[in-house]
Amino acid sequence: MNFDYLLVRLGELTLKGRNRGKFESLMLGKIKQALTAYPELQYECSYGRVYIKLNGADGERALARLTDVFGIWTISPVLKVKHDLEEIRHAALAVLHAHLPVPSTFKMSVKRAWKDFPHDSMEMNRLVGAHVLRNTPALRVDVREPDVELRLDIQQQGVFVYCTVVPGAGGFPLGMNGKAMLMLSGGIDSPVAGWTAMRKGLEIEAVHFHSYPFTSQQATDKVVALAQRLAYYGGRIKLHLVPFTELQTLLAQQKQDHLIITLMRRSMLRIAERLAERSGALAIVTGDSLGQVASQTLGSMNVIGRAAELPLLRPLVMMDKLEIIRISERIGTYETSILPFEDCCTLFVPKSPATNPNLRVVEGIENALGEQLERLVGEAVAGTETLVMTPEGQEERKLAASAEDRWF
Amino acid sequence: MKTYYFDHSASTPPYESVIRTVAELMAEHYAHPSALHRAGTDAGKLVERARAAVAGLLGAAPGEVVFTSGGTESNNLAIKGILGLAGRKTRHMITTAIEHSSVHGTARQLESEGVRVTYLTPDEQGRVAPSDVAAAIADDTALVSVMHANNETGALQPIEEIGALLRDRPRVRFHVDGVQAVGKIPFDWARSGVDLYSASAHKFRGPRGAGYLLVRDGLKLHPLLAGGGQESDTRSGTHNLPGIVGMAQALRLAIESMPERRKRMYELRRRLLSHVERIPELVLNSPSDERLASPQIVNLSYPGMRPEVLLHMLEEHGVLVSTQSACSSKSLKPSRVLTAMGLGEARATGSIRVSFGDEHVAEDIDILAERLQSTVAKLKPLERN
Structure with a gap:
């Protein structure tokens, strides 16, 4: 009717x-x-x-x-x-x-x-x-x-x-509660964390780390697709693509395999924080869910989280994986999230990552790297490419697409 | 001599721009769309863009579009895909006696493998009754397969009504062969109650070798082909990129112009029928009520005359039509469709199909009618009654 x-x-x-x-x-x-x-x-x-x-x-x-x-x-x-x-x-x-x-x-x-x-x-x-x-x-x-x-x-x-x-x-109209950076991997959790944050009225800018050629172009495309889906809810979303290869290979050479994820995560937070400063964002949203993987144990969260000064918002921290999957299906990100392309965290995963890293050891390694680490963090920020995603696609690439328009 | 091509239901002349697009894509995007390098991913993106375009035009979700090689494959995939996954307790399928051979043949094949098949017969207008579908449903029915528009007569089938009555029976899947209907008959996928819908690009002025199957979100099909797992594991095989993009473009052109083209084609149909009325030897096998008929197909019989004789005589005058009865050198087989409609052997054996398209104007129809008339006049003394 x-x-x-x-x-x-x-x-x-x-x-x-x-x-x-x-x-x-x-x-x-x-x-x-x-x-x-x-x-x-x-x-x-x-x-x-x-x-x-x-x-x-x-x-x-x-x-x-x-x-x-x-x-x-x-x-x-x-x-x-x-x-x-x-x-x-x-x-x-x-x-x-x-x-x-x-x-x-x-x-x-x-x-x-x-x-x-x-x-x-x-x-x-x-x-x-x-x-x-x-x-x-x-x-x-x-x-x-x-x-x-x-x-x-x-x-x-x-x-x-x-x-x-x-x-x-439910929730609040988008943007009513300020702005935050979202650590967006290609997985199931981070898009759900983004959606949850947006529902609470937070405007989101997504940050993704890629390690080309260790990660493929498809892995990045997948994140672009996820950001576009989030743009369906948000209208318009910035996606920062951070080149992480240099930092990652440096950290991989420190002979501290079990700590590499911890070290990577800390560097990622530092970069995200710099980007947040530039964008005027007041928090960092992550898809962490307590105990899910080695980097999300309480011990890891403590050591990793100390690298950032901004508040870390973890909307999924107390949720079960099944609940997260259910939301991801409902918001239309699940199918993309399960596409089998490695992101830069799954790449150098050691056989036995530390579930309870020692803060002093981690800080010691970082101090030994000193300026070199600081320089690479700066370079990663400087080399960041920013795409503006809308529900229809990507604003910058519209020009390239228009050459193909004649075929459709 | 000018050729008058009245066999659009068999295959259509592609749009000029589609031909260009296919050629350009063959030249520029020869890389494998599943390859990892830039050239491959660029090609892969065009496949996905075509999928989104097709989905958008049809009111479907991109994930509901499966690209195939055409109508025959889409129909085989839909039917075998459902019955291939159906348990032992659901081994029944309902279809009609007037389906295209790619549905009919698939049903026959499955019958030989132990599937029970109910073939519904249509009325004299070539239309099956939704109540017959309802009556045929059994506890073990897995699939109902009914075409949208018949390829011989153009008779439209009541798929909306069937879709509505199957809505209460979510375990019975509904497949519609829409090959003759796309771009000609309006269809609302989102509200249709249809689970699977087949189409073929070269019937709507796209390239040959491309087609699609709409598959309702969440429905899994048993794949026909094992291989590289393309199309979400439903249809392996290297994507036919030029065909797929060409099809997306042809579909857009067809759907966007559908209201005007429908109007024009129904006018041509009326014109042809009014001419045919004045040739008493010819009987109309298509529905006389145009609300029950596709606009572009008119099926006629010259009872007592071998149809290929009529066909070849018309051909000498540059007019191309088709017969639907498959003739071997010795025996003359009556049309399965017309027989099922109960039209009698003489009519079922002597039918020709006229199907027109975008290039035709009223004068072409007049010429067709005139040549039909003169051919019939020449053959009249040779009638075998």
Whole structure:
């Protein structure tokens, strides 16, 4: 059936009193950005809600798109009718009959915000509920645990009728809580960490380390694809590609195989921190999950984390791998993440990496390298290539692609 | 003498720009799209771009597009791919008696391997009934395979209704052979209830040797070919990059122009039918109601006349049509499709198929009709009743 409106309820931000207006207009911008493919839509904002008039647009697809926009609590496809009992009854039946799976029990829920409406909510409850029951064989009322709740929202501009409430992504509108750097490998965890951070309103710039020719171009392409997927949620994401070959080969020659991951990770954090400074980011987000691999034991996290001064945000730290995989499937990064290209951390993995590295030993090695380490960190930062990813692809490479456009 | 090519349902002349694209890609991107070096990854990216383009045009997800060598492979892959993974308890398939030989032959092959196959018969208009599909479903049914538009008569099959009735039976997969329909009949993959949809590029003015199979997200197929694991292990074999990109372009051109082309082709069909009405020897085998018919196919019978005689006489006048009955030197086999429609032996044996395309205008149809008329007049004294 064709609904007239999508009713969007904004999420956590409605809890905040003073800046509500600002948040709401930020949210409206995000919603419009997500729905640019539907120019026929019209938007009305009212206290913590956005009414989207469909004007014939495909409501199902627009709704599906909105479920990926952060800051949205729930979404309902609704019918809007005049203040006329017959019309309301008609719409109520239509909405209920369109509901899948077919409900066997329901309850009425009437909200009369516009007090000039002639019938009060109890009366409406009865008048419409009885009509629905008469016209729906085998439907019963269950006020405790109904299969569906048929809702009438009586406002001055009309009556909204609906019974479907689809959960949104929740969280805050993107950018509301500042900016952070995301350590983006090609694996399953880091894109999920990025998505989780973005859902909390953090703007993200991704940092990826590559060791060409020890790692392949495909490994980088994979990360580009992951960043592009994150851009679907974020609108536009910077991806910093850091050349890590020199540093990695230097560290690999220190005859400290069991510490190489620890040493690499510390250098990566130092580089990320420099990039964060340049971008004005105030934290570093990682996909660490406690105990998952040697570098993510508490001992390793301690020694590695001390290399950075910025706060390290680890949204997945207490999550199980299966939970992380489930999110990664839901947000559409899993299929890319499991492509079999080695990133620079899997490359020099020793047979027995340290699970409890000694901070003093690690610092000793770094001190011995002294200026050389410092110089290579600087060179890596200087050699970093930055791509701007949008949901459609990569901004810089658009020129190259346009030469190929003639073939498509 | 000018040639009037009325055999578009067999194969179409490719778009000029598609021919150029295929040639350029052959020259510039000869590297193996699965190779690791730059030339290979560039070629691989073009395959993925083509996949995204095809998916976008059809309302599918890129991961739902599997590139194949064409319609026959897509149909084989869909059917064997499902039944190859079906357990012993699901060894039943429902199809129709009017499918293209690549579906029909696959069904026959599977029958010889112990799969039960139900062949539904159509009505006189060449259309199967959704209720017959529903009635044929058994506990062990793994697959329903029904074509979108019939290749001999152009009769449209009620795939939306069948898709809707199969929605409640998620264990029964639904395959649609869309080879004759792509670019001609609107189709909404996202809401169709169809799990697998076959297409072939050279039927919509793309290159030969390229096709695709849409596979509903999450559905696994048993591969026909073992090898390098291309197409997510579903279809091994070096990607036919020129064919794949050429197909993506042809599909775009076909889909973008579909509304105007449909209108034009239905006008041509009406024009041809009004001419044919005045040739009493010829009987229409395609649906008379154009809402049930593809715009570009008209199937006619001259009962009592060997169709290849008609075909060769028309050919002498530069008019190319096809017969659908496979003739061997001695025996004349009636069309399986027309026989299933219950049209009788004389009609089923004497049919020709006229199928037109973008290059045709009203005058071409007039010339076709005129030559049909004069040919029939010449053959009239030779009728065998």
